[in-house]
Amino acid sequence: MRKAQDRITIGDVAAEAGVSIATVSRVVNGRYGVAPDTSSRVQAVIDDLGYESSLVARSLRSHRTSVIGIIVPDLEPFSTELLKGAARAIHSTGYELIVCAGDGHVGAQVGWERRYLSRLNGTLADGTLLVTPTVVDVAHNAPVVVVDPHAGASPLPTVASQNLEGAMTATDYLIGLGHRRIGFIAGRPDLESARLREQGYLKALERSGIGFDPGLVRVGEYTREATEGPAHELLEMSDPPTAIFAANDVSAIATMDVAQSLGLSVPDDLSVIGFDNILESALSSPSLTTIDQSIQEMGYEATRLLVELIDEPDQEPAHLTLPTELVVRQSCRAVTA
Amino acid sequence: MRKAQDRITIGDVAAEAGVSIATVSRVVNGRYGVAPDTSSRVQAVIDDLGYESSLVARSLRSHRTSVIGIIVPDLEPFSTELLKGAARAIHSTGYELIVCAGDGHVGAQVGWERRYLSRLNGTLADGTLLVTPTVVDVAHNAPVVVVDPHAGASPLPTVASQNLEGAMTATDYLIGLGHRRIGFIAGRPDLESARLREQGYLKALERSGIGFDPGLVRVGEYTREATEGPAHELLEMSDPPTAIFAANDVSAIATMDVAQSLGLSVPDDLSVIGFDNILESALSSPSLTTIDQSIQEMGYEATRLLVELIDEPDQEPAHLTLPTELVVRQSCRAVTA
DNA sequence: GGTACGGTTGTAAACGTTTTCGACATCGTT
DNA sequence: AACGATGTCGAAAACGTTTACAACCGTACC
Structure with a gap:
């Protein structure tokens, strides 16, 4: 029976x-x-x-599943925005989407990314999107697209933003407001985006003749938790910065919170600018001035690229760079002489 | 070769x-x-x-995959918060998580939920979490747990909040502030949670002797888009409500935005209270007074329940109800005589 | 009336695993 | 020396599909 x-x-x-x-x-x-x-x-x-x-039986036999996988390190705003863009892009294609999420603790388990990728790629999914990966070596002919790639030249197709230009814009904006002591909260050192944003910060400072003070740079690793300590350090200096450029919005918002917990008013006592333009940045108080990199668009384009790659495997790996744009809100103010 | x-x-x-x-x-x-x-x-x-x-080969043969699936209708705040809780719960177990997301357009394709569930359950995943499902008939002995279930008695295990009690608390709070004309933006009519919240609203009104005015109720379907029109309608009445209870935070925030676009000040001209306590509610301006249902906790408990169910299939289906709590912020004010 | 052929269907192999079962050694026991 | 117990391993079936191939049937053509 x-x-x-x-x-x-x-x-x-x-x-x-x-x-x-x-x-x-x-x-x-x-x-x-x-x-x-x-x-x-x-x-x-x-x-x-x-x-x-049965998806698995079909997959086993025919090596085609009509699903594409996305591997994200966490479910923080950046990743979820990206997912939305990917979901939008997937909609018209015949594919379906499955998401594998890490637990957010970067470095807690190093193997999980490799394991997920190995599981998805070649069996479960026809192609895979890798978001802000930690070191992962991938057979370079597998259908994989990387968003916000690891530092160094990638043999895989990538999608990224104009990180260098955006960071220079942000820094120039602060300089234009009269700031001279500008702190920097850096991102995850292993990511190309974080390095480029730091370079942009340096470049803008030097070009303007202000020069670079290593004492004003801390690492926030793109997360709220990792930012709080460094933000305290910067703001409790004897000669604290009058403005802080945080490498992403999550860090910027955390920085504003730390400032306010120290009795500082943003933007009166401290100007803060972020990078990403996540949804939350418009809702913070004060609302965050930031550099927009349309994250959804990155997810959208990356997915499009991936689908193309699946249909036409032997392409030269593309490297897409999407434009960034300054979004002025309430968190920055000109220095009062 | x-x-x-x-x-x-x-x-x-x-x-x-x-x-x-x-x-x-x-x-x-x-x-x-x-x-x-x-x-x-x-x-x-x-x-x-x-x-x-190979996960698929193993699955095909042994019917065990050590992954559990989550099917969510979209990637809006409620779902993503829930995912975080699920990710946290999964961490200590030997399972891994894969997420299937709809495209957010409820009703656009009715079949996708069934299709995903059928794909996950019994092949890809050992068990499945179903979040705010639209009508879906499931073999009632499959390892499935439903979060925020469809209306009516469910033969499946469910996890929900004290929707009725929370809605009464919200309404009572507004009444306590002196409001008499209290509008209601209802949620998705097919969901039990939405019905209970509406019932709570009604019950509180009647118990207080204010009584129920059908003209003050509109449907916002839990989404920003569906809320905007109805919010306009309510606020442009000749005798508009002095307070609005929105069935979830997304609707409440949308309502505040509409009010402000009409030149109304929240909370001076209009009090708004929400339901959910999503992250964004603390960041809105003014920050949103709301009913907290710890969404992460729901995801956590649901996942725990599911794992239990997988290990011990022949249980009586549990129905968990998690407590709610009033969170007072800036979006409500007592009526000025 | 035989033959060729197009359209329709079934047979069976293959995909990469897990697991049952039996084969074979080895070793201890009598 | 024979026998059973034990430990180690391989052969083969099974999971639910897809697809190459063959088989069959009818029709049209010579």
Whole structure:
């Protein structure tokens, strides 16, 4: 006797419809070469029994699953915005999306990224999107696209923002407001984006003739938790900065909170500028002046790239760079002489 | 010749190590009955070749995958908070998490939920978490837990909040502030939570003797987009409400934005209270007074329940109800005589 | 009336695992 | 020396599909 939770298999459908398994498979996949009335009879049985083909069995046999995977390190704003863009891009294609999320503790387990990727790629998913990966070596012909890649030249296709230019814009903006002591909260040192933003900060300072004070730089690793300590340090200096450029919005918002907990007013006592333009930056108080990198767009473009790569595997790996833009809100103010 | 992208299979390992496939499988899974030196030799080859067993093949054969799936309708704040809780709960168990997200357009495609569930359940995943599902009939003995279930008695285990009590608390709070014309922006009519919140609103109004004015109720479907029109309607009435209770925070924030676009000040001209206590509610301006239902906790408990259910399938379906709590912030004010 | 052919269907192999079962050694016991 | 117990291992079936191939049937053509 069939137990109730047993799946309905293609064999059940075949038996019920009085045809062979092969025929059922053909009508399920719309293959050519099955008589119209057979087809409709089988289809009726399929609908009746509520048959759904097993993704794993299909994958095992045909190496094609019509799903693409995304591996994200956490579910913080950056990742979720990106996911939205990916979901939007996936919509018109025939693919479906599955997400594997790390637990947010970077470095807690190093192996998980490799493991997920190995699981997805080549079996479960036809292609994979890798978001802000830690060191991962990937067979360079696998259908993988990296968003916000690891530092160094990548043999894989990548999607990133104009990090250098954006960081220079942010720094120039603060300089233009008259700030001279400008602190910097850096991002995850392993990521190309973080390095470029730091370079942009340095470059703008030097170009303006202000020069670089190593004492004004701390590492916040793009996270709220890692930012709080360094922000305290900067603000409790005997000669604290009058402005802080944080390498991403999460750090910037954390910095504002620390400032306010120290009795400092943003922007009156301290100007803060971020990078990313996540949703939360518009809602903070004061609302955060920041550099917009349309994160959703990155997810969208990366997904588009990936789908292209799956259909046409032997391409030169593309490296997309999306523009950034200054978004002026309430968290910065000109220095009062 | 092996093509570079070909996966390394258990057969490759077996050949390289000079043993049978069965033996390799045994050492991979730590089965009893393989000699220590054979085991270590095989293990060495595994590490050397970087072999990872194919999830789909394993699943097909053994019906166990050590992953649990979550199906969410979108990637809006409620869902993402829930995901965080689930990720936290999964961490200590031996399971891994994969997420399938709809595209947010409720009703756009009705079939996707069923399809995803069918794909996950029984093949890809050992169990599935269903978040705010639209109508879905599930074999009631499948390992599935529902968060914020569909209206009506569910044969499946569920996790929900004290929606009725919370809604009464919210309404009572507004009444206590002296409000008499209190509007309501309802949620998705198919969800139990939305119905209970509306009931709580009604019950509090009647108990206080104010009574219920059907003209003050609109449907916002829990989304920003669906809320804007109804909010406009309420606020442009000849005799508009002095307070609005929105069935979730997303609606409440949208309502505040609409009010401000009409030149109304929150809370001076209009008090707004929400439900959920999503992160954004603390960041809005003014910050939103709301009913806290610890969403992460729901995700956590639901996941815990699911894991339990997988290990011990023949349980009476549990129905968990988590407490809610009033969180007073800046968006409500007493009526000025 | 035989043959060729197109359309329709079934048979069986393959995908990469896990697991049952039996084979073979080795060793201790009588 | 024979036998059973034990430890180690391989052969092969099974999971639910897809697809190459062959088989079959009817029709049209010579």
